Amino acid sequence: MLDRLALPPLPTLRGERVILREPRESDVDDRLRHPIDPEEEDGYGSSWRREWDGRRYHTREHLTARRRPPDPGVYSWAVEHDGQCIGGAGLRVDPDQHCATYSVGLFVARLRGQGLGQQITRLVVSWGFAELGAHRIQLEVLAGNTGAIHCYLAARDPRAVTEPGVTPVGLDITNPELVAEAAARCADVSLLVNNAGVMQASTFIDAPSLDAAGLEMETNYFGTLRMCRAFAPVLAANGGGAVVNMLSVTSFYTNPLDASYGASKAAALSLTNGIRIELHHQGTLVVAVHAGFINTDMAALVDAPKISPESVAQQAFDAVEAGQVEVLADERTRFVKASLPRDHELIYPPVQAFWDAAVTGS
Numbered sequence: 001m002l003d004r005l006a007l008p009p010l011p012t013l014r015g016e017r018v019i020l021r022e023p024r025e026s027d028v029d030d031r032l033r034h035p036i037d038p039e040e041e042d043g044y045g046s047s048w049r050r051e052w053d054g055r056r057y058h059t060r061e062h063l064t065a066r067r068r069p070p071d072p073g074v075y076s077w078a079v080e081h082d083g084q085c086i087g088g089a090g091l092r093v094d095p096d097q098h099c100a101t102y103s104v105g106l107f108v109a110r111l112r113g114q115g116l117g118q119q120i121t122r123l124v125v126s127w128g129f130a131e132l133g134a135h136r137i138q139l140e141v142l143a144g145n146t147g148a149i150h151c152y153l154a155a156r157d158p159r160a161v162t163e164p165g166v167t168p169v170g171l172d173i174t175n176p177e178l179v180a181e182a183a184a185r186c187a188d189v190s191l192l193v194n195n196a197g198v199m200q201a202s203t204f205i206d207a208p209s210l211d212a213a214g215l216e217m218e219t220n221y222f223g224t225l226r227m228c229r230a231f232a233p234v235l236a237a238n239g240g241g242a243v244v245n246m247l248s249v250t251s252f253y254t255n256p257l258d259a260s261y262g263a264s265k266a267a268a269l270s271l272t273n274g275i276r277i278e279l280h281h282q283g284t285l286v287v288a289v290h291a292g293f294i295n296t297d298m299a300a301l302v303d304a305p306k307i308s309p310e311s312v313a314q315q316a317f318d319a320v321e322a323g324q325v326e327v328l329a330d331e332r333t334r335f336v337k338a339s340l341p342r343d344h345e346l347i348y349p350p351v352q353a354f355w356d357a358a359v360t361g362s
């Protein structure tokens with residue numbers, strides 16, 4: 001159970017080119033000096049546009065009628081630039097869940113595209129994470145605000161990244177230089193998802209060499225550790241944010257079918273618990289995601305129930321939103337975790353029986 005966040009009074013936030021402050025009567029005059037911007041209206045989409053006539057809202061009566069004391073947990077700033085109000089920003093806080101929803105709007109069309117929105121967002125998000133203590137701040141998309149969220153997707157071959165709206169980053173997490181480059185390039189990251197992993201289906205004793213175990217450890221443990229170390233200062237600079245580490249049910253127990261993989265995931269669990277402690281002071285939430293089989297290439301040869309990657313991703317983001325440190329994504333994983341105090345009675349005997357039958361061919 002999370003402690004309820006204390007809700008301080010609305011602070012004044014000062015950036016290089018903007019001030020976020022308590023709204024004033026004179027802001028209405030500034031708003032009325034600027035006509036409704038057709039681009040803003042377009043942003044609501046054509047089906048809404050027929051319903052939504054912005055001119056109805058562009059009157060003194062409407063703008064002053066909206067003034068009322070804000071609800072607790074609702075922060076509304078007027079955004080000032082060059083001595084004039086140019087828009088507003090807001091944060092709606094859920095103090096029990098430690099999360100908040102952020103909205104921003106600028107009504108002066110000529111000021112768009114000059115980085116003011118980014119500066120406003122940084123001020124609010126930094127305050128929300130560092131001062132307020134929120135674990136997650138999500139953007140409330142009021143219009144077609146496609147430029148406001150930046151999503152990087154790293155892959156060893158960036159040409160493989162074709163998802164719309166994401167920025168490809170070439171990255172091999174076993175390469176320290178590329179990891180450092182990625183952290184320098186992605187300096188606005190507030191959520192790091194360490195998903196990369198390899199599984200070589202290798203045993204401890206009968207594997208021909210330590211190559212498979214080495215690759216798994218180098219990727220799943222050292223690669224993830226390298227990423228966490230490189231991005232820790234980035235997350236700190238962006239208000240704390242969150243790290244999601246993709247682990248496994250085999251972080252909890254050893255299965256000889258993927259023995260050395262399990263060892264690397266157990267090491268990655270230890271790392272995840274450790275960085276949670278080490279990064280607590282900077283407000284970084286660290287989430288461990290454990291799953292049994294997931295329906296991806298890694299488990300392509302497995303003929304057993306598999307959870308969908310979408311479900312795992314959704315559960316991971318839900319955990320970040322709720323400030324939870326652990327996801328047990330499927331039934332098998334929940335069973336294994338719950339059985340750990342009696343693992344030699346409940347977990348290992350069937351694994352041993354399965355293995356002995358496989359070895360003896362019975």
Ligand SMILES: NC(=O)c1ccc[n+]([C@@H]2O[C@H](COP(=O)([O-])OP(=O)(O)OC[C@H]3O[C@@H](n4cnc5c(N)ncnc54)[C@H](OP(=O)(O)O)[C@@H]3O)[C@@H](O)[C@H]2O)c1
Nearest residue numbers: 156172173174195196197246248292293294296297298299
């Ligand atoms: N599938 C399962 O049953 C299952 C179950 C529990 C946990 N997991 C974990 O879930 C995560 C995602 O795995 P998946 O199921 O999507 O497996 P996958 O289909 O084999 O994909 C693994 C991904 O990791 C990337 N990767 C591997 N080594 C890398 C490196 N050195 N640098 C950068 N990227 C690297 C791969 O990139 P390339 O495209 O460049 O190869 C690929 O995108 C892994 O951490 C895995 O251990 C999977």
